[in-house]
Amino acid sequence: AAFSPDGITLATADGSTVRLWDTEIWQLRGQLEWPGHGIDGLFFTSNGRMLVATSAQGDIKTWVAASKQEVATVEVEQWTERAETHLAKQEWAEALEDCFRAIVMAPNNHHLLHLQGNVHAGLQQWASADSDFQTSIDIAGDNLEVYRDLALAQLAAGHNDLYRRTCTAILQRWGETEDPEAVAVLLWTCSIVPDAVADYRPLSELGRRLVQE
Numbered sequence: 001a002a003f004s005p006d007g008i009t010l011a012t013a014d015g016s017t018v019r020l021w022d023t024e025i026w027q028l029r030g031q032l033e034w035p036g037h038g039i040d041g042l043f044f045t046s047n048g049r050m051l052v053a054t055s056a057q058g059d060i061k062t063w064v065a066a067s068k069q070e071v072a073t074v075e076v077e078q079w080t081e082r083a084e085t086h087l088a089k090q091e092w093a094e095a096l097e098d099c100f101r102a103i104v105m106a107p108n109n110h111h112l113l114h115l116q117g118n119v120h121a122g123l124q125q126w127a128s129a130d131s132d133f134q135t136s137i138d139i140a141g142d143n144l145e146v147y148r149d150l151a152l153a154q155l156a157a158g159h160n161d162l163y164r165r166t167c168t169a170i171l172q173r174w175g176e177t178e179d180p181e182a183v184a185v186l187l188w189t190c191s192i193v194p195d196a197v198a199d200y201r202p203l204s205e206l207g208r209r210l211v212q213e
Contacts, residue, residue: 001202002042004065011037011051018053020068031069034061045104052104062105071078076106083115087122095119110140118149126157142173144182148189155192167196174204 010021016039018031018032032100034053044065051065063191081101086095099116106112117132131151137143147170154162167190174186183206190196190203199205 001123002044004044005046005048009044009065011042011044013042013053013187015039018042018051019065020051020065031066036063041146045101050104054163060104060107076102076112077111077195080112080115080143083112083119087115087119088210090122092119092123096123108139110136110143110146113139114143114146114149117153121149121153121156124156126153127161129153130162144170144174144185147173151189160193166197168198171197171202175206177206178209180210183207 001010003010008023008024012019012021016034016037018034018039020029021027022029032051032053034055035057037053037055039053040056044050045052045171047200049065051063053061053063054134055061055149067166079098082101083095083098085100086092096119098114099112103109103112103116111130113136117129117136120126120129120132130153133146133153136146137150140146147166148158149161151163151166153172154160170186173183176184177183185209187203187210
């Protein structure tokens with residue numbers, strides 16, 4: 001169960017059904033359905049605007065509390081665009097808040113996790129940045145930009161051993177790429193400090209091919 005921040009609404013869950021109660025007169029105001037999910041958690045966002053449910057399956061669903069409508073994908077996109085704008089302006093607190101709002105609605109969006117990782121990196125919150133980047137990789141698989149940002153965060157945090165491990169993983173995954181942009185990212189990322197990789201011959205070969213092209 002969860003109370004809204006103003007205390008006027010109580011949300012309770014029973015199986016896949018959420019009921020909303022008016023606490024002033026203790027009458028049912030409405031109910032929401034999440035078919036096929038056993039709801040095991042409820043909470044309102046800090047402004048009371050959205051109600052979020054979690055399920056035993058690990059999923060999350062969000063409704064606009066007042067209208068009882070599911071949050072539309074377009075709203076996730078709007079929060080994402082806001083976060084990207086704040087990030088570009090280095091407005092870290094605002095960017096982080098917008099990332100949180102978007103991730104609540106789309107917790108498995110690898111792009112949002114990557115974005116939030118960059119915000120945490122801007123705040124020099126290296127452990128949080130590392131976690132965001134790792135989770136993004138776990139969800140999306142091979143994404144060179146995320147690996148690059150992970151390596152840079154590890155290096156900035158002073159974890160040179162982890163940085164070298166990530167560079168090795170980058171070289172293993174993209175060592176045969178013929179994409180010039182990917183080659184440039186790989187060469188730059190894995191050449192920042194000495195001994196970033198155990199064997200520089202593959203990097204040298206990539207560099208030679210890039211120059212020839």
